[in-house]
Structure formats: structure tokens, C-alpha cells
Amino acid sequence: MPLAVTEKEDIQALVRSGLPTLTEAEFWICRIRNAAMARAFLTAAPVTTAADLSVHQTTAVQIALSAEGMRALGLPAEVVGGFSPEFVAGLAGDPSRSRRLGDVGPSAPGAWTWGYPRAPDVLVMLYAEPGGLDALRQQIATLAGELAFDVTVLPTSDMGGHEPFGFVDGVSQPAIDWGGTRSPGTPDDLEYGSLITAGEFLLGYENEYGRFTGRPTIAPTGAAIDLLPAAADDPQRRDVGRNGAYLVFRQLRQDVRSFWRFAAEQAGPAGAQGLAEAMVGRKISGDPLEPVLARPLPGVGPAPASLEQNNFTFGADPDGTVCPLGAHIRRANPRTADMPGGRGDILSRAVRMLGWTKEDPRADVVAASRFHRIVRRGREYGESADPATLMQEDAPDPLCGLNFICLNANISRQFEFVQSAWVMSAKFDGLTGEQDPVLGNRVPVPQTEPTSGFSLPSPAGPARRLGALPQFVTVIGGAYFFLPGVRALRFMASEPAA
Amino acid sequence: MVAAPVEPGHEADLRALLATMNLSPGVADPLNALVPFGRFESLHVARFVILEDETVGDLAAHGGSFPYAPTYLVFLGDCDGSPAAQLDAIERSARPGLRKIFAHCVGFSDQTDLGAWMRSHAVRPSTAYVNWVGRTVTQVREEQRLHAALLSALVSVAPSSDPVATWRALKLSPDVQRVTLSPPQRTPIAWLVGRLARLFADIVLLIVLFPLLLLYLPFFLIILRWREGAEPMVPQPVDSQKRAAIAAYEDHEVTNSFTAIGSLKPGFFRLTLAIFALWSLELTCRYLYVRGRLARVGTIHFARWVFMDGHRRLLFASNYDGGLDSYMDDFINKAGFGLNAVFSNGVGYPRTKWLLWDGATNEEAFKAFLKRHQVLTEVWYRAYPGLTTFDLSRNSRIRAGYQRASLSEAEAARWLALI
Structure with a gap:
């Protein structure tokens, strides 16, 4: 059995919850001006932990650092270089990464308002109950002092649980296996489940391969002795990564007017909502297009909302006639098991493993979901409007979007894979000429075909094809951060060894 | 090599x-x-x-x-x-x-x-x-042309609720018929x-x-x-x-x-x-x-x-x-x-x-x-950028259905879904 997570007092609160009752929030994008003052702030900052959430919280503060920030604090190369290569290189640090992620054209880092050419050092996240943010901001600003950081503030707005296009947001999340109750890689994984090992979201615990993801560990000397825990897989060394998670931050601008106008043009005002729901793969209310299953899937429920909105797979809809193959939620989490065909007996498993089946060619095209899950913790910003208004001729063009935030332990296998192999891929699940109908950048595959289509398969004939989808979502900033365990944060803030 | x-x-x-x-x-x-x-x-x-x-x-x-x-x-x-x-x-x-x-x-x-x-x-x-x-390069290219021709013909073909009728209409489309399909080489x-x-x-x-x-x-x-x-x-x-x-x-x-x-x-x-x-x-x-x-x-x-x-x-x-x-x-x-x-x-x-x-x-x-x-x-x-193995086999299946003499209603519906 994987290691249970017992140190909730060392884990930042965001790993456990999106803090939905703290509806006011803002994010500080900080550049370190004075390293000593920054260290003093990071040592004293009142970071809210997962353990704190067991009692009612009226505010919360979370802190994450980029690789640049760690260097600016004077952390040794051994520590910074022990984090994953994609974290060290950064979200916008390599044109090849940007190309893979679809951050090209209008979403290219060169056009971002922040995060390029240099990533910010520190991310400070403030959350409060309604009416409480001003006081919290004052308190944290006083603690930081004026000289420690140059701060850019990203405000957020409470859209009542909806994202700017109008859909209920953050419906599907993996359930983190805090207790280490599930061993990954057993025949149970031949059926889809949403209970995922803690090591997929926190460093220092077993991941879905039953392994400890690489992370910096150091010899027990200096501040490390007092501050850092021993590495579970190498007790001689102290673990800088344990209880921390990589935090991917992407500020997305959503062109809500263009989205609803497109839907209305294609399907008429009466059909616009239905088309938009097909593009997303869920109803505005968050309910899935697919019927829910009678028996709860692992990691779904017991809350009624979870059972109503997440207890489904796409297994009974292989051709996408209920939920289109390319719909947003199908790309972002195809809910696939380790192998098509379910559990079966050992002989059938062996035959399938060797590829000696005469199954539908589409059946095994999409990778197993459990290696590619992310926990989403985003917050909306700006002001949106309701779809009916946005469809009108003289509709306003509100400036709004999503501060997309997700947590994972392996950026390349989780966030980057979902983004590049599923969301942005023009070939996801055997499709051709389309990307995610909501998130796609519509940049054609070089030398060949456009990616601006969207197909709605039909049971009786050819798919209904839409073409020339505009780009509805543009990336305007972002960075890779690390949301450390509280002890690791204090360690990073300690005086560097001379 | x-x-x-x-x-x-x-x-x-x-x-x-x-x-x-x-x-x-x-x-x-x-x-x-x-x-x-x-x-x-x-x-x-x-x-x-x-x-x-x-x-x-x-x-x-x-x-x-x-x-x-x-x-x-x-x-x-x-x-x-x-x-x-x-x-x-x-x-x-x-x-x-x-x-x-x-x-x-x-x-x-x-x-x-x-x-x-x-x-x-x-x-x-x-x-x-x-x-x-x-599967030859020639076959790949011809079948890709067939797929493209069928895709554009779909737009102009009269909509019908009968998949077999749609299949027939597509077969008769001049643009589709213009695509050369070399017989498989022995x-x-x-x-x-x-x-x-x-x-x-x-x-x-x-x-x-x-x-x-x-x-x-x-x-x-x-x-x-x-x-x-x-x-x-x-x-x-x-x-x-x-x-x-x-x-x-x-x-x-x-x-x-x-x-x-x-x-x-x-x-x-x-x-x-x-x-x-x-x-x-x-x-x-x-x-x-x-x-x-x-x-x-x-x-x-x-x-x-x-x-x-x-x-x-x-x-x-x-x-x-x-x-x-x-x-x-x-x-x-x-x-x-x-x-x-x-x-x-x-x-x-x-x-x-x-x-x-x-x-x-x-x-x-x-x-x-x-x-x-x-x-x-x-x-x-x-030789054929933009085409995955999935595309290649799908195009071959499209060609096979296209060249059949007759299709049942269910077969025609499945074939149309491939396009």
C-alpha cells in the first residue's frame, strides 16, 4: 500500500481544497527586490495549511515559488536543479515547449502581459470571505514591507461557481488518496476510477507507477537538519520536495462574446445553448451529457452532486453520438482505463496486452487517464454577462477570463500531456482537423490542415461538421511555480549557507 | 540503411x-x-x-x-x-x-x-x-485524396435520412469519381x-x-x-x-x-x-x-x-x-x-x-x-505529413466501403461516420 499522507499541517491548503467559501481572492505576482527582506517575509508569512481547514477559516494565504525565485533567494543549484526540467526551464522558457502547449500565434509568450521573458519569482495568493480581502491585503502588505518585492496584482472575481462562458466550473476533480488505500497498477485499473495516489499531486509519496517522483533531496546539514523531513525513499537525505506540488498558472482571456455569437450563428438563438453544451460536453448546470452510472466509480461520491455530475465514463458512447469525441471535457479527461475491454479473465488480458484482438481501431487510441490527472484550483477574473445578452447584435465585449491554476507532481506527464496530447492535439481520438472547441488556438498543422473544425457525430450518418471556429481563449500570462510544504518554504527562506 | x-x-x-x-x-x-x-x-x-x-x-x-x-x-x-x-x-x-x-x-x-x-x-x-x-505511398496519397473529395462532396450532397442513399449520392459525385484509385498491386x-x-x-x-x-x-x-x-x-x-x-x-x-x-x-x-x-x-x-x-x-x-x-x-x-x-x-x-x-x-x-x-x-x-x-x-x-497511422487505416476503410457494390443501412451509416 502507498504511504498515507499524515502531515497535513505541512501541506498548503490549496492541495486539499479550492477554498470555495473564501470567494474573494487576489494573486500577487512578485519579483524579489531585496532577498533578505523576501526571506524574512517568507519565514513569517501566515501560510494556511491543509490541517487548518479542519476548522473554519475566514482567510487563507498560499505561497509558491518559481525556479527563478528559488535562485534569487540564493538556493544552491543542487536544490533548484533537483526539481523537474520543465519546472526549471519554465512555462515560457523554451519555444519548443510553447509550440507543444499550443502557446503560439496570439497566445505566444512574446505577447503575454506577464511571465515572459522572465518568470516572476514568487506567487502570493490571498483568499478571504466576502468583505475580508482588504484587511488581509493590508496585513500581508505590512508584513512584506515595501522593499521586499515588486508586485503585480491579479484580481479575481466571484462568478458564483461559473466560469465566464457561463458553465459551472471545476466540476470534475480527481479524489486524492490521502490514506494510501489504493495500490495502483492492479487489475482494478482496468476500469476507470477517479481515486488517484497522493504522489500524483504531492512530491514525496508514491505516484501512479508506485514510484517516488524525482525531487531535490539534500544531505542533512545546516538548516536542513532542523527544518526538513527525511526522504521516505532515502532516509539518509532530507526531502525538499515532500508535501509540495507544482503549481501551473496560466492567465486565460476568454472572448465570451465571440463564443456565444458563434454558437448563435451556427445553431440559431434557440439552439445556441445546446451547441455550446456539446462543445463543452456538459450542460450549463454542470450535469454531464452522458447518462450517469448506477454503481459509484472509485473516487466519485458519496456527495450527491459528485454522483450526479461525475459518475460516468464515455465507455458506452465510443462514437461520440451522445458527447462529441472532441468535446472539451472528453479531451481534458477521457475517463479511460488502463486497457479497453474491462477486467476480463487473465487469458483475455494477456490476449489484449499482446494486441491480438479484432477490436474497433478507435478503442485503444487514447491513453489511460490515471497517469494524466490534474487538480484544478483556478479563479475567474473580470466581469462576464449572460449568454442571451452576449448573443445580441450590440452586445458588450467584457474583459474577463480564468486564472487557470492546477496542481500536479509531474508537469510533463500531467499538465503538459493533457494540454498537448489531448486538448490541443489535432489528432485526439482519431479526429482530424479539430482541437478543443473551447481552448483551441486554431493554428493549422503546418503543411497540412486547419484545426478550426468541430464535429458532432451522428448515429445515422455523417458527422455534423462546423468549420472556422474563432479562437475563444488566449493565454496572456503564466508561469510554473512550486507550492512547497510549509517546512520546505521555511527552509527556502532560511539564510543560504556561506 | x-x-x-x-x-x-x-x-x-x-x-x-x-x-x-x-x-x-x-x-x-x-x-x-x-x-x-x-x-x-x-x-x-x-x-x-x-x-x-x-x-x-x-x-x-x-x-x-x-x-x-x-x-x-x-x-x-x-x-x-x-x-x-x-x-x-x-x-x-x-x-x-x-x-x-x-x-x-x-x-x-x-x-x-x-x-x-x-x-x-x-x-x-x-x-x-x-x-x-x-500499403504503398501511392495508395496512401490516393486514399487521402478520396477522403478529401468525400469531405467536400458531403457539403453539396442532398441531405437524406437514408444512409444508403447518401452513400450512393457520394459515389456518384463527379469530384469523388475523379479521384484515381489504382487497383491494389498484386x-x-x-x-x-x-x-x-x-x-x-x-x-x-x-x-x-x-x-x-x-x-x-x-x-x-x-x-x-x-x-x-x-x-x-x-x-x-x-x-x-x-x-x-x-x-x-x-x-x-x-x-x-x-x-x-x-x-x-x-x-x-x-x-x-x-x-x-x-x-x-x-x-x-x-x-x-x-x-x-x-x-x-x-x-x-x-x-x-x-x-x-x-x-x-x-x-x-x-x-x-x-x-x-x-x-x-x-x-x-x-x-x-x-x-x-x-x-x-x-x-x-x-x-x-x-x-x-x-x-x-x-x-x-x-x-x-x-x-x-x-x-x-x-x-x-x-511523404505524407499530417497523416497519422489512424488516418491511414481510416482512409483505407473509407476506400473499401466506397468501392463496395452494395451496403446495408447499418454499414452505410458506419461508413458515413468514418468520413
Whole structure:
């Protein structure tokens, strides 16, 4: 059995919850001006932990650092270089990464308002109950002092649980296996489940391969002795990564007017909502297009909302006639098991493993979901409007979007894979000429075909094809951060060894 | 495949010369001045690689060393029909370009007979995989045109709730009818005879070997387990700058190339195991995995494993759909046992258990091993950019339905959904 997570007092609160009752929030994008003052702030900052959430919280503060920030604090190369290569290189640090992620054209880092050419050092996240943010901001600003950081503030707005296009947001999340109750890689994984090992979201615990993801560990000397825990897989060394998670931050601008106008043009005002729901793969209310299953899937429920909105797979809809193959939620989490065909007996498993089946060619095209899950913790910003208004001729063009935030332990296998192999891929699940109908950048595959289509398969004939989808979502900033365990944060803030 | 040692000191010039064949890094110019790949109608893929092996020193951990490990220039490709005939055709029409390129190789001069030189430097793969044996470049292109014509005809065809009527209407569409579909070429008798003879020889060999292998098995298992425990683990750090340089050549369309080289672990045991594993793999590629999938992995167009330097090193070259990370994930999650059987005989591979288990599922170590051994594919040509293996087989299914004399309603509905 994987290691249970017992140190909730060392884990930042965001790993456990999106803090939905703290509806006011803002994010500080900080550049370190004075390293000593920054260290003093990071040592004293009142970071809210997962353990704190067991009692009612009226505010919360979370802190994450980029690789640049760690260097600016004077952390040794051994520590910074022990984090994953994609974290060290950064979200916008390599044109090849940007190309893979679809951050090209209008979403290219060169056009971002922040995060390029240099990533910010520190991310400070403030959350409060309604009416409480001003006081919290004052308190944290006083603690930081004026000289420690140059701060850019990203405000957020409470859209009542909806994202700017109008859909209920953050419906599907993996359930983190805090207790280490599930061993990954057993025949149970031949059926889809949403209970995922803690090591997929926190460093220092077993991941879905039953392994400890690489992370910096150091010899027990200096501040490390007092501050850092021993590495579970190498007790001689102290673990800088344990209880921390990589935090991917992407500020997305959503062109809500263009989205609803497109839907209305294609399907008429009466059909616009239905088309938009097909593009997303869920109803505005968050309910899935697919019927829910009678028996709860692992990691779904017991809350009624979870059972109503997440207890489904796409297994009974292989051709996408209920939920289109390319719909947003199908790309972002195809809910696939380790192998098509379910559990079966050992002989059938062996035959399938060797590829000696005469199954539908589409059946095994999409990778197993459990290696590619992310926990989403985003917050909306700006002001949106309701779809009916946005469809009108003289509709306003509100400036709004999503501060997309997700947590994972392996950026390349989780966030980057979902983004590049599923969301942005023009070939996801055997499709051709389309990307995610909501998130796609519509940049054609070089030398060949456009990616601006969207197909709605039909049971009786050819798919209904839409073409020339505009780009509805543009990336305007972002960075890779690390949301450390509280002890690791204090360690990073300690005086560097001379 | 042609492999020849590069004249020491010529690597940079050769690299610069090869770069002139690209429109941009990672995108070959099909009509480049040196070797205009696009002119050869039976050529699926081709590449030039400077096989700079930075991992030769890893052998030291095993107490071994490499007396002679030249940097090879490798020219390889996959084609319809006979590889020798393809090489001749390329030689005939790209002689000056090839001479310019091979002039950077040891032993090539103005007087060298190019054809004879290439033949003498030809290296045979020990295992070759083809996604769909018998699918020609011409067929791929024609079926792609058919798909495109059907797609645009769909827009103008009268909507009907009867799928059979829609199928008929599409068949009669002038734009669709204009697409040439060459009848499938008959498989050459000589090829069939050769294949039957080979099958017979393989069966005889298996029958002869079987009792010997059975006798060897207990000893094999004991030595294997002992070695799996005792062999040194060689750290596989990945040079992030080298990785970034290779990444700049990747993901420019929907398919990528992969080239890697590494040393075999020293000793008779690993050598024979590697040869046996690749021979078994070759048999499955020849007789079983000929229709779209290598075990569960469906994204590989062509792949080959080639022993070099008298079985001291192994070259792996493939053409696959999607990005490198998803390719490696497929390896781990779908075919880890097969990867283990072959690559665990290489220096630096993560520890296996009973040959088939662990190894690749040590995910990060496995990915580091592959990335460390990967070399830059300087020039990579593909005859049909934008098409994945899935597209190719879908187009073939569309063609089959299109050419049928009649379809039932359910068949017609399924066929229409393919378009």
C-alpha cells in the first residue's frame, strides 16, 4: 500500500481544497527586490495549511515559488536543479515547449502581459470571505514591507461557481488518496476510477507507477537538519520536495462574446445553448451529457452532486453520438482505463496486452487517464454577462477570463500531456482537423490542415461538421511555480549557507 | 540503411550541409537540392543522422571500454518494394548531392564509385517493423485524396435520412469519381515465395532450437536473476541543452522521428539475449504485427533495430505519431515488457525483474534512458505529413466501403461516420 499522507499541517491548503467559501481572492505576482527582506517575509508569512481547514477559516494565504525565485533567494543549484526540467526551464522558457502547449500565434509568450521573458519569482495568493480581502491585503502588505518585492496584482472575481462562458466550473476533480488505500497498477485499473495516489499531486509519496517522483533531496546539514523531513525513499537525505506540488498558472482571456455569437450563428438563438453544451460536453448546470452510472466509480461520491455530475465514463458512447469525441471535457479527461475491454479473465488480458484482438481501431487510441490527472484550483477574473445578452447584435465585449491554476507532481506527464496530447492535439481520438472547441488556438498543422473544425457525430450518418471556429481563449500570462510544504518554504527562506 | 564513419573533424561541416536540406529545423524540404526525397514515389520516410554517441563512456561502469566507436553518418529510409532498387533509384537521380554528403565520410573520394560504396556500407536491420505491410505511398496519397473529395462532396450532397442513399449520392459525385484509385498491386510472386521459404526456415529453426532453449532455460533464469541484481546501475543524466536542441526539431506536424544509439552490456549472456529478443521481435513483426499495431501500440509507422560495430551497439530508429512524451508513455503502459526484453540488454537501462517486469515502469529512469540515448535526426522526410497511422487505416476503410457494390443501412451509416 502507498504511504498515507499524515502531515497535513505541512501541506498548503490549496492541495486539499479550492477554498470555495473564501470567494474573494487576489494573486500577487512578485519579483524579489531585496532577498533578505523576501526571506524574512517568507519565514513569517501566515501560510494556511491543509490541517487548518479542519476548522473554519475566514482567510487563507498560499505561497509558491518559481525556479527563478528559488535562485534569487540564493538556493544552491543542487536544490533548484533537483526539481523537474520543465519546472526549471519554465512555462515560457523554451519555444519548443510553447509550440507543444499550443502557446503560439496570439497566445505566444512574446505577447503575454506577464511571465515572459522572465518568470516572476514568487506567487502570493490571498483568499478571504466576502468583505475580508482588504484587511488581509493590508496585513500581508505590512508584513512584506515595501522593499521586499515588486508586485503585480491579479484580481479575481466571484462568478458564483461559473466560469465566464457561463458553465459551472471545476466540476470534475480527481479524489486524492490521502490514506494510501489504493495500490495502483492492479487489475482494478482496468476500469476507470477517479481515486488517484497522493504522489500524483504531492512530491514525496508514491505516484501512479508506485514510484517516488524525482525531487531535490539534500544531505542533512545546516538548516536542513532542523527544518526538513527525511526522504521516505532515502532516509539518509532530507526531502525538499515532500508535501509540495507544482503549481501551473496560466492567465486565460476568454472572448465570451465571440463564443456565444458563434454558437448563435451556427445553431440559431434557440439552439445556441445546446451547441455550446456539446462543445463543452456538459450542460450549463454542470450535469454531464452522458447518462450517469448506477454503481459509484472509485473516487466519485458519496456527495450527491459528485454522483450526479461525475459518475460516468464515455465507455458506452465510443462514437461520440451522445458527447462529441472532441468535446472539451472528453479531451481534458477521457475517463479511460488502463486497457479497453474491462477486467476480463487473465487469458483475455494477456490476449489484449499482446494486441491480438479484432477490436474497433478507435478503442485503444487514447491513453489511460490515471497517469494524466490534474487538480484544478483556478479563479475567474473580470466581469462576464449572460449568454442571451452576449448573443445580441450590440452586445458588450467584457474583459474577463480564468486564472487557470492546477496542481500536479509531474508537469510533463500531467499538465503538459493533457494540454498537448489531448486538448490541443489535432489528432485526439482519431479526429482530424479539430482541437478543443473551447481552448483551441486554431493554428493549422503546418503543411497540412486547419484545426478550426468541430464535429458532432451522428448515429445515422455523417458527422455534423462546423468549420472556422474563432479562437475563444488566449493565454496572456503564466508561469510554473512550486507550492512547497510549509517546512520546505521555511527552509527556502532560511539564510543560504556561506 | 547506409552507415559510414564521418571523417574526424568534419562533423560541423556535415551538419551545416545537411541543414541546407531543411526548410526549417525539423522540416525537410521534399525537393531539396541534395536529395529530393519527394521525387521518389515509393519512399515513405527517410532520414540523415549523425550518430554522435555520448554514452560510450557509460560502458566503464561495467568494466568495459570501446576500442573503436566512430561517429557514423546514417542514411536510412522505408520504401515500397525492394530497398536495393530504391537505393539505386536515389543514387541515379541524386548522385551529386549524395557525393557531396558522403565526401565527409572516411574513405570517400572523388574517384569513389558511389553506388558500390553505398552498397558496401549498407547495414541490415535485425528487426524491422512496418505498421501496415503492403500499403504503398501511392495508395496512401490516393486514399487521402478520396477522403478529401468525400469531405467536400458531403457539403453539396442532398441531405437524406437514408444512409444508403447518401452513400450512393457520394459515389456518384463527379469530384469523388475523379479521384484515381489504382487497383491494389498484386504482391510479387517472388516476394511471396521468398516469404514462404523464410517462414519454412523460421519454423525449422524454431523446431531445432526449441529443445536446446528448453535445456538452457533453467540456467538462463538463474544467470538472468543474478545479473539483474548484480549489474551496476549507471546514472542516466540528461543534458538539458542537448534535449532542448532535439526538441526544437520535434512537433512540427503530427508525427515525429526518433533515433537513439547505445552500447550493449558486455558479455556473452547479454549479447545472445539481445540477439534472441530481437529475432523473436522480428518474427512477430514479420508474421503477426502486420496490420496496424505492434502489440498494443498503434502509433508507429516504421521502426527498426540495427546492430552496429559487430553487435556492440544498437541503433533504434522510429517514426511515430504524437509527441515524445506520449510515445514514451505508450511504451511504458502498453509495451513495457517488450521494451524491457530488448533494451534491458543495454547499458544504463533501469533494473528489470525476470526480464519482462519493472524496467520501463520505473518511469522517470526509463524516460531519462531514452532521452539520454536519443540523437538529433538532422534531416527527416515524410511523404505524407499530417497523416497519422489512424488516418491511414481510416482512409483505407473509407476506400473499401466506397468501392463496395452494395451496403446495408447499418454499414452505410458506419461508413458515413468514418468520413
